[in-house]
Amino acid sequence: MADFDNVPRPGSLSQEHHGKGHRARLRSRLLHSGGDALLDHELIEYLLALAIPRRDTKPLAKELLDNFGGLSALLTADGESIRKFPGMGETSAAAIKIVQAAALRLLSEPVRENPVLTSWQALLDYLRADMAHLVNERIRVLHLSSKNQLIRDELVSEGSIDQAAIYTREVIKRALELGSAAIILVHNHPSGDSTPSRQDIKITKDICDAGRKLGIAVHDHIIIGKDGHTSFRSKGLI
Template sequence: MAEAEQGFDFGTPPPARSEAGKAAGEGHRARLRARLLTGGAEALADYEVLEYLLFAAIPRGDTKPIAKALIAQFGSLAGVLNADPKALQRVKGVGESSAAALKAVAIAARRMARGAIVGKPVLSSWQALLDYLATDMAHLTVERVRVLYLDARNRLIEDHHVGDGSIDEAAIHPREVIRRAMDLGATAMILVHNHPSGSPEPSRADIHITQRIAEAGRLLGVTVHDHVIIGREGHVSLRAKGLI
């Protein structure tokens, strides 16, 4: 009944053009699948990756225009995957199922990146840590502050979300940060936050609060290994800049 309401006539075969269009669509999906399975990491363009991800939520129809519209709206594949589901659904053709499918991929990517650092000495897995942070934070539209608390072997004890907002003493209190380290039995930490503007270059406030926390940590035997700032344009290490 539902198909009849969509205009299908069960008494006559569908028009030849419709059959040809259906065959072309299935052929396109098959070719895309073959390239995905047999090609390398760059076998598909970003919009084609999205196009393929949308197949599960949109089993019929052309997902290419939707994929291209998503890239245009959010700027990149990463921007799409990190977008809020409600924002995704404002793009024509994207429903709740499509938004959920894309959200699931983003969650999987974060968990894979996190898995590369859990249980390992963070300082010897530095690139894996940066990949995890970039996956999780580079495309946030709000400034987020986190503290990674480490044990004596520099393994991650806790990835603590301190709060959202500019990094200053109104958002992150040196005394509270060090107190949590003591409560957890942490001997070191890495401060992390993102710049939604895209540029990861540190501000005066970033430098000032880092030095305050590092000074407080030294008094109680807690080392601040680094303060990493994440942006869409890359990352900056305050340690590498000689600012800690």
Template sequence: MSKGDDTRQFLAEQSIAPLEKQKIADDKPHYLGHRERLRERFASAGHGALPDYELLELLLFRFVPRTDTKPIAKALLARFGTLAEVLGAPTGLLQEVKGVGPAVALDLKVIAAVTHRSLRSEVTGRESLSSWQQLLDYCRAAMAFESREQFRILFLDKKNMLIADEVQQTGTVDHTPVYPREVMKRALELSATAIILVHNHPSGDPTPSRADIDMTKEIVEAGKRLGITVHDHLIIGKKGHASMKGLLLI
């Protein structure tokens, strides 16, 4: 091979090398840089700097490591409405969203459980009537997005500290059977001196029904005979809550 041939081969190799590097760069998934920028924004400015879909997207990075999670995050919010409703949605419905498989749905429910447990720690061991907003936040996280009615009782001691939080009955989409005798029996078993009744309306509207009001009055009367105070009956819905005491219904 002549000296001229050597020179031409050298120049050809030098021109090919940058092209190969460019090809590798082009093959790199476009969302990787976006992920890093999003992490940096969260680290530097906190969650307030991110809209809901980006915060959800950031969470999904851990669950779906090799996929662009922005379309998934936006699809979840479009389907369910809010972050709270995404976390509160049943796993079956979550999996109806493209990109959400059983593992991702389960991971989202784990996050919901951690949130619920965290809120519960805010009301446990505290005087419930002085921590009312924390109590409402906890009940909302626990019940607002359930697909069936639940009847929950918060049992309090003489200092209004939370003794126990129990779901006594689970019903249908619009009815839960409640028996005042069973409510009082459980209160006596726990040595509770006061209770707060809570149930959810899966329809989203927290307005108490006639049946809700009548049932509450029966429990209030049963409690009076046994020295057990019913502080309130809260109805939790996706659109807010209603307090029967606040509405002067008890």
């Protein structure tokens, strides 16, 4: 399997000396003025320069952002799709994915360490960063203790571009196994529209009814889309 991290792009060798000076200026702006001093393509350009030090990475950075649809979409894209992009390889793809991993770790910290219901905006920020740009639908269940501390964040299903399966019996069974006092259902709409479907509403009602009989509360069902999110509780659907 070919790795294109160290394959020169046309004209890159002639631009090497210029690239070093340019990277030094980017580095100086970053360190002295912070991340806001760099444009999106400059962030990716400098990141790729660390993984591919002997190439001019500015054109590649711009092509990646154009192809994937922006910074957020690029960072959350599937690693294999990034690796296969012309001019990329395992090392440069991993450099991009490590940024997402670090960002998610940072965003999830208040969710993991504080009661979820008192860290609601932090939870939404974390879920949007993780799921808003996924190309396939994923369903997750957040299991909470009686003090609303996060016990487990589990991926329960991954499907096609518009459908993933969730089964009431399996959700409730797992909640009983973990001793969950409450759960929060989460899934994304790859279409970008977070409006609940009739099936979304029905399965949520079924899980709420089943949980209620066993003392397991369903605090919310959150749908994540590029347009934002929809909370079933806020919409009066729970």
